[in-house]
Amino acid sequence: MEIFRKVSDMQAFAKNAIREGKKIALVPTMGFLHEGHLSLIDRACKEADVVIVSIFVNPTQFGPTEDLDKYPRDFQRDKDLCEARGASAIFAPEPSEMYAPDRSIWVDEEKLSKKLCGKSRPIHFRGVCTVVSKLFNICLPDVAIFGQKDAQQALIIKRMVRDLNFPIEIIVSPLIREASGLAMSSRNKYLTAEQKEDALSLSRSLKTAEKMIAKDGLSACGAAVEAMRAEITTCNGEIDYIECLDSSTLEEPTDKTTELLIALAVKFGTTRLIDNILIGV
Numbered sequence: 391m392e393i394f395r396k397v398s399d400m401q402a403f404a405k406n407a408i409r410e411g412k413k414i415a416l417v418p419t420m421g422f423l424h425e426g427h428l429s430l431i432d433r434a435c436k437e438a439d440v441v442i443v444s445i446f447v448n449p450t451q452f453g454p455t456e457d458l459d460k461y462p463r464d465f466q467r468d469k470d471l472c473e474a475r476g477a478s479a480i481f482a483p484e485p486s487e488m489y490a491p492d493r494s495i496w497v498d499e500e501k502l503s504k505k506l507c508g509k510s511r512p513i514h515f516r517g518v519c520t521v522v523s524k525l526f527n528i529c530l531p532d533v534a535i536f537g538q539k540d541a542q543q544a545l546i547i548k549r550m551v552r553d554l555n556f557p558i559e560i561i562v563s564p565l566i567r568e569a570s571g572l573a574m575s576s577r578n579k580y581l582t583a584e585q586k587e588d589a590l591s592l593s594r595s596l597k598t599a600e601k602m603i604a605k606d607g608l609s610a611c612g613a614a615v616e617a618m619r620a621e622i623t624t625c626n627g628e629i630d631y632i633e634c635l636d637s638s639t640l641e642e643p644t645d646k647t648t649e650l651l652i653a654l655a656v657k658f659g660t661t662r663l664i665d666n667i668l669i670g671v
């Protein structure tokens with residue numbers, strides 16, 4: 391497995407793979423890999439001949455008061471996991487390699503980015519779209535794999551690829567949970583044992599909401615969100631949002647809605663977790 395730190399080396403590797411007629415898959419990550427990421431790498435290995443995992447804690451998607459400095463990092467462990475899982479290469483640049491000091495171009499999605507996480511993280515998706523565009527230009531993938539855990543991100547990336555005509559297929563791979571039901575996240579590392587127990591209220595309440603909507607349809611959305619609020623608040627969660635929206639538009643569901651996204655962001659202590667569920671209606 392190759393490790394590249396420089397944009398030019400990564401691009402040379404990718405161009406060479408293309409010359410050899412190989413299909414390239416990219417798995418963009420911020421490292422500190424868990425089973426959720428590994429499932430994306432597995433999917434990438436099924437889709438392509440060459441699998442590139444990018445490991446880059448992207449500073450431009452963190453707000454000034456967010457956890458950029460303490461975001462967990464363990465490159466050696468990530469490297470071993472990527473190798474064991476069959477990745478062909480890791481792209482792990484320094485921030486200075488990715489961003490010129492006088493950079494002045496951003497990729498900004500203007501609609502979906504204003505919803506859900508965008509309300510409390512106003513610059514987040516601009517940073518994500520910008521870095522993912524750069525990763526696409528550096529790794530030259532035919533296909534890129536994102537996790538359903540970041541449902542809003544996946545939707546925005548698909549919109550970006552459509553609107554900017556990136557010749558790349560976007561695959562969204564299912565959300566992976568721990569046996570307890572907790573959605574896998576690098577940020578779970580911040581939780582104390584007690585907070586981890588409390589955080590189980592997220593998946594539990596999503597299941598309750600799913601049952602309510604399965605029984606009574608769209609008309610149960612409001613009551614389902616209220617039931618989730620009650621359960622999560624009882625478990626000491628500080629709710630940023632819980633919303634039940636049309637999964638393709640992130641607008642309020644209408645009679646044209648065929649799939650709902652119930653998405654939430656909740657803080658336990660200082661740790662902000664996200665989770666979601668898709669429900670066909």
Ligand code: PAF
Binds near residue numbers: 446518540543
């Ligand atoms: O989902 C993530 O880990 C990040 O947002 C991504 C896509 C790697 C961009 O930095």
